[in-house]
Amino acid sequence: MALLEIKHLKLDFGSGANAARAVDDVSFAIAAGETVCLVGESGCGKSVTAQSIARLVPTPPAVYAGGEILLNGRDVLRMSGKELRQIRGRVVSYIFQEPGASLNPVFRVGNQIKESLKLHQPDRATDAEVVRLLKLVGIPAPEARQRNYPFEMSGGMQQRVMIAMALASAPQLLVADEPTTALDVTIQAQILDLLRDLKQRLGMAILLITHNLGIVGDLADRVAVMYAGQIVELAPARDLLRRPLHPYTRALMNSVPKLRGNLERLSAIPGNVPRTGNFPPGCRFAPRCPVARPECSASEPGLVEVEAGRWVRCPYWNESLK
Numbered sequence: 001m002a003l004l005e006i007k008h009l010k011l012d013f014g015s016g017a018n019a020a021r022a023v024d025d026v027s028f029a030i031a032a033g034e035t036v037c038l039v040g041e042s043g044c045g046k047s048v049t050a051q052s053i054a055r056l057v058p059t060p061p062a063v064y065a066g067g068e069i070l071l072n073g074r075d076v077l078r079m080s081g082k083e084l085r086q087i088r089g090r091v092v093s094y095i096f097q098e099p100g101a102s103l104n105p106v107f108r109v110g111n112q113i114k115e116s117l118k119l120h121q122p123d124r125a126t127d128a129e130v131v132r133l134l135k136l137v138g139i140p141a142p143e144a145r146q147r148n149y150p151f152e153m154s155g156g157m158q159q160r161v162m163i164a165m166a167l168a169s170a171p172q173l174l175v176a177d178e179p180t181t182a183l184d185v186t187i188q189a190q191i192l193d194l195l196r197d198l199k200q201r202l203g204m205a206i207l208l209i210t211h212n213l214g215i216v217g218d219l220a221d222r223v224a225v226m227y228a229g230q231i232v233e234l235a236p237a238r239d240l241l242r243r244p245l246h247p248y249t250r251a252l253m254n255s256v257p258k259l260r261g262n263l264e265r266l267s268a269i270p271g272n273v274p275r276t277g278n279f280p281p282g283c284r285f286a287p288r289c290p291v292a293r294p295e296c297s298a299s300e301p302g303l304v305e306v307e308a309g310r311w312v313r314c315p316y317w318n319e320s321l322k
Contacts, residue, residue, distance in 0.1 A: 020277025
């Protein structure tokens with residue numbers, strides 16, 4: 001049984017005639033110890049999908065319009081408030097982007113980690129455990145650093161503190177939402193190396209959310225590519241990076257800067273992600289797709305398994321590769 005299984009999830013903002021569907025029929029699973037990357041441009045619905053796992057999207061304004069979110073076989077959408085508090089942090093834990101905005105500036109980082117411990121493992125809410133967690137995420141001199149305020153730490157150190165807080169309750173699933181945003185490339189690499197190391201040492205599953213396909217190659221087991229509230233391609237990471245099938249996935253990969261060659265201009269995807277609730281008819285990527293044909297706007301394609309373990313939302317995926 002999968003640790004996490006999302007089945008045909010639908011989430012709206014607003015209700016009635018004003019409802020705008022931000023997540024539309026999304027399905028994927030994560031096994032224990034597996035790393036899945038959810039990739040797509042800003043506004044595709046990645047973060048909303050991830051926050052739905054622990055039902056962090058407030059209702060209202062959101063409305064869970066259909067589907068299931070199964071954590072260890074239990075449907076999160078049917079859980080009571082008390083049951084949700086038991087899984088938040090202990091079963092699934094989050095690392096959000098912009099750690100400086102997530103940490104409380106008036107409390108020492110050690111006290112903030114200790115607060116997380118008190119919620120889920122009160123018998124371990126000690127200075128020694130805080131030091132152990134800070135050491136686990138690679139913070140030097142943890143005995144002294146636990147007394148720092150967030151503003152006394154760099155962005156990379158703040159992100160390590162956030163990871164320590166997320167690990168405090170030993171979760172089965174770690175959701176990392178753009179964990180390297182606003183960090184320089186050297187610190188980005190360090191954070192990704194840390195996540196890879198922690199996964200191997202602790203055996204937890206990871207859902208990594210990013211807009212950059214360039215950072216998933218060494219970390220992900222599988223990749224789900226999301227566009228306009230839908231998954232358009234789902235495949236093992238190596239297969240997808242070696243031979244992307246959906247035109248949107250290929251466009252994302254082409255937009256990654258290359259270290260070799262004499263390209264004078266970066267490749268960009270024309271246009272913008274359509275606004276939630278104002279999606280075009282038929283294939284939602286058709287207005288921006290370089291290989292679109294008139295029939296692409298006639299009907300909405302389904303997500304179909306075209307090869308073993310490879311799912312694509314494009315009936316012309318094979319022809320467009322020629």
